[in-house]
Amino acid sequence: MQASKDNIIEEWDLTIEPQTSLFELNFKDVWRYRDLLWMFVKRDFVSFYKQTILGPLWFFIQPLFTTIIYIFIFGGLANLSTDGLPQPLFYMAGITAWNYFADCITKTSTVFKDNANIFGKVYFPRLIMPLSIVASNLVRFGVQMILLFIMMGYYAMNDASFTITPAILLFPVLVLLMALLGLGLGLIITALTTKYRDLAFLVTFGIQLLMYTTTVIYPLSSAPEKYKNLISLNPMTGIIEAFRYAFLGQGQISVNTLGYSALFTIVVMLLGVVIFNKTEKTFVDTV
Amino acid sequence: MATAIKVENLSKIYRLGEIGTGTISRDIERFVKTKILKQEDPFLKIGETNDRATKGSSDIVYSLKDINFEIEQGDAVGIIGRNGAGKSTLLKILSRVTSPTTGKINIKGRVASLLEVGTGFHPELTGRENIYLNGAILGMRKREIDHKLEEIIDFSGVERYIDTPVKRYSSGMYVRLAFAVAAHLESEILIVDEVLAVGDAEFQKKCLGKMGEISKGGGRTVLFVSHNMAAILKLCENVIYLKNGIVESIDNSYKLAEQYYNINDGTIYLPSIENYSNKGSKLDICKIELINNRGGKCIYMNESIVLNLVIDVKIELLNMVFGFSVKDKNGNEIFFCYDYENQEIANQIKLGINKISIEISNCLNEGLYLLDFMCFENINYQERDSYHLSNVLSFEVIRKNVNIIVDRINKTLINTRSCWKIE
Numbered sequence: 071m072q073a074s075k076d077n078i079i080e081e082w083d084l085t086i087e088p089q090t091s092l093f094e095l096n097f098k099d100v101w102r103y104r105d106l107l108w109m110f111v112k113r114d115f116v117s118f119y120k121q122t123i124l125g126p127l128w129f130f131i132q133p134l135f136t137t138i139i140y141i142f143i144f145g146g147l148a149n150l151s152t153d154g155l156p157q158p159l160f161y162m163a164g165i166t167a168w169n170y171f172a173d174c175i176t177k178t179s180t181v182f183k184d185n186a187n188i189f190g191k192v193y194f195p196r197l198i199m200p201l202s203i204v205a206s207n208l209v210r211f212g213v214q215m216i217l218l219f220i221m222m223g224y225y226a227m228n229d230a231s232f233t234i235t236p237a238i239l240l241f242p243v244l245v246l247l248m249a250l251l252g253l254g255l256g257l258i259i260t261a262l263t264t265k266y267r268d269l270a271f272l273v274t275f276g277i278q279l280l281m282y283t284t285t286v287i288y289p290l291s292s293a294p295e296k297y298k299n300l301i302s303l304n305p306m307t308g309i310i311e312a313f314r315y316a317f318l319g320q321g322q323i324s325v326n327t328l329g330y331s332a333l334f335t336i337v338v339m340l341l342g343v344v345i346f347n348k349t350e351k352t353f354v355d356t357v
Numbered sequence: 358m359a360t361a362i363k364v365e366n367l368s369k370i371y372r373l374g375e376i377g378t379g380t381i382s383r384d385i386e387r388f389v390k391t392k393i394l395k396q397e398d399p400f401l402k403i404g405e406t407n408d409r410a411t412k413g414s415s416d417i418v419y420s421l422k423d424i425n426f427e428i429e430q431g432d433a434v435g436i437i438g439r440n441g442a443g444k445s446t447l448l449k450i451l452s453r454v455t456s457p458t459t460g461k462i463n464i465k466g467r468v469a470s471l472l473e474v475g476t477g478f479h480p481e482l483t484g485r486e487n488i489y490l491n492g493a494i495l496g497m498r499k500r501e502i503d504h505k506l507e508e509i510i511d512f513s514g515v516e517r518y519i520d521t522p523v524k525r526y527s528s529g530m531y532v533r534l535a536f537a538v539a540a541h542l543e544s545e546i547l548i549v550d551e552v553l554a555v556g557d558a559e560f561q562k563k564c565l566g567k568m569g570e571i572s573k574g575g576g577r578t579v580l581f582v583s584h585n586m587a588a589i590l591k592l593c594e595n596v597i598y599l600k601n602g603i604v605e606s607i608d609n610s611y612k613l614a615e616q617y618y619n620i621n622d623g624t625i626y627l628p629s630i631e632n633y634s635n636k637g638s639k640l641d642i643c644k645i646e647l648i649n650n651r652g653g654k655c656i657y658m659n660e661s662i663v664l665n666l667v668i669d670v671k672i673e674l675l676n677m678v679f680g681f682s683v684k685d686k687n688g689n690e691i692f693f694c695y696d697y698e699n700q701e702i703a704n705q706i707k708l709g710i711n712k713i714s715i716e717i718s719n720c721l722n723e724g725l726y727l728l729d730f731m732c733f734e735n736i737n738y739q740e741r742d743s744y745h746l747s748n749v750l751s752f753e754v755i756r757k758n759v760n761i762i763v764d765r766i767n768k769t770l771i772n773t774r775s776c777w778k779i780e
Binding site for chain 1: 371449451453454455458459464467470473497499
């Protein structure tokens with residue numbers, strides 16, 4: 071009798087219930103919709119440069135101008151050290167890495183609010199949307215990396231003092247860490263802001279301020295000893311330092327700092343996915 | 358046959374009013390009571406049924422309450438109900454857009470839901486790009502779309518614009534393209550909200566035809582929400598009638614249509630018409646009612662219409678002529694009926710309440726019609742004291758026979774019977 075009852079239950083393809091377990095993440099579903107992820111990335115990329123003359127070149131403009139301003143203010147006026155690296159390379163590397171992280175977090179942090187319309191009308195694994203944001207930012211990041219390479223090529227021909235180190239093999243890991251860290255934090259914020267919007271105000275300027283607590287505009291080596299540990303608390307510090315070390319040969323890379331960043335990322339990511347998963351079920355009613 | 362969808366004790370509560378300060382304290386209260394003290398959810402207790410017109414004592418309402426039904430594989434089931442009856446909430450839960458508060462739904466097969474056409478269309482992208490995007494959102498794989506692309510473009514009828522950004526499309530073209538994608542979804546269960554309300558008449562027919570094909574030919578399960586009873590009757594054998602979040606009845610669609618029309622529109626009671634003549638009221642019209650010859654409110658093609666008229670005569674009338682005309686929805690008069698030739702009715706009218714019933718043979722095609730009522734005194738073949746009531750009531754003629762879908766017939770107003778012989 072019990073056996074036949076079990077058989078009946080197994081027949082269903084889908085059961086909709088109010089409460090599901092906290093860790094039921096349904097990655098199978100996400101995998102089934104992988105084509106959609108790709109479509110969203112394509113949409114973001116194509117719609118970005120539609121009806122523009124310069125097209126994808128616009129991806130270059132923002133980091134280029136930011137670099138110029140940083141050279142002027144932090145390099146020229148404030149005379150901050152760049153660890154002996156050419157200023158454009160130093161700032162460019164920091165900005166490229168930081169921008170990727172910052173874009174991931176700001177865009178994913180409004181994913182529920184921005185897509186309430188689509189989410190309210192059709193079901194697909196909600197995680198696809200933030201994942202697609204991280205992936206389309208990766209495209210942008212890739213394009214900006216090309217700009218960095220061009221500048222590196224220029225300085226290499228002019229005998230500037232930088233070296234590419236074997237740590238460059240860590241590059242994919244660094245990108246993954248930045249992506250997951252941004253995604254994880256973004257997921258937590260978007261889940262917390264569906265009902266109470268307060269936190270959303272914090273994100274916009276918070277990210278801006280957070281940049282100064284990590285080593286985008288100054289090298290960790292130039293920081294006073296008493297602040298070093300404080301600066302290292304920002305999980306992005308280890309990543310940016312490693313990033314600079316890999317491509318330019320200057321920066322403080324250690325197992326400790328990277329390990330800390332990785333651990334932080336994993337915890338944030340897991341927390342983010344669980345909270346997001348919990349919220350996605352009913353956020354349509356409260357957003 | 359096997360069950361495709363099984364819904365058990367499904368409820369959904371909503372909180373009315375604004376979400377803002379004050380709600381956080383209730384959230385905490387609810388959390389403490391349910392999660393820590395393991396008590397029953399305090400909000401479920403005070404919930405009321407969802408009657409939007411009356412003021413309730415609580416701001417928690419049941420949008421759906423204890424819904425139970427089963428749908429068999431291959432069935433086309435309609436869901437009807439007034440605004441706010443919970444139709445859309447039910448579809449939203451079924452398509453996993455939101456989750457229920459209590460209860461359980463079991464589904465067998467892949468579900469594709471169409472709560473809106475063109476969800477996720479990006480205005481900057483071309484028609485072709487949007488087909489891929491929209492298809493993927495609805496759950497199609499890229500391979501599947503590649504395979505069906507030609508068919509989709511063909512069905513949409515916007516081939517010429519397919520490589521133009523959809524922001525340049527007319528709204529009709531937009532909808533055509535969107536529905537074309539949705540119509541080519543391959544799923545065992547299709548859930549459709551009132552998406553057919555848009556698009557021109559020709560395209561609406563095409564959509565209904567396609568959906569009929571899906572459910573009847575394809576053996577797929579279709580759930581269809583609409584206010585348009587004619588569309589529901591065309592597609593669905595069974596209907597779930599929701600009222601204030603509760604299943605009022607589940608029945609054969611033809612039986613339920615009668616009930617629906619009775620409740621929804623009902624008889625139109627007119628206020629008594631004063632000052633019919635200059636010397637004060639000669640007669641009051643108490644009631645004009647239109648029913649089918651079985652007494653129901655749902656009028657099918659080729660089925661006689663009965664017009665019930667109740668008048669209160671105040672003074673003795675001479676040679677009264679009663680008449681009415683039937684107009685199409687654009688106001689063009691189609692025919693006029695009156696009792697001018699045989700004065701039998703007029704001669705039998707007495708002082709006080711008179712009930713007159715008029716049976717009309719119905720040669721109208723399906724559609725919406727309006728009725729004008731008029732009466733006048735016929736003195737020496739001249740109209741005197743004529744009274745004209747425009748658009749006293751509207752009624753819908755519904756096609757019962759689903760198989761004949763011929764566009765040419767549907768464009769005409771009159772539906773005649775012809776007898777064909779060959780020698």
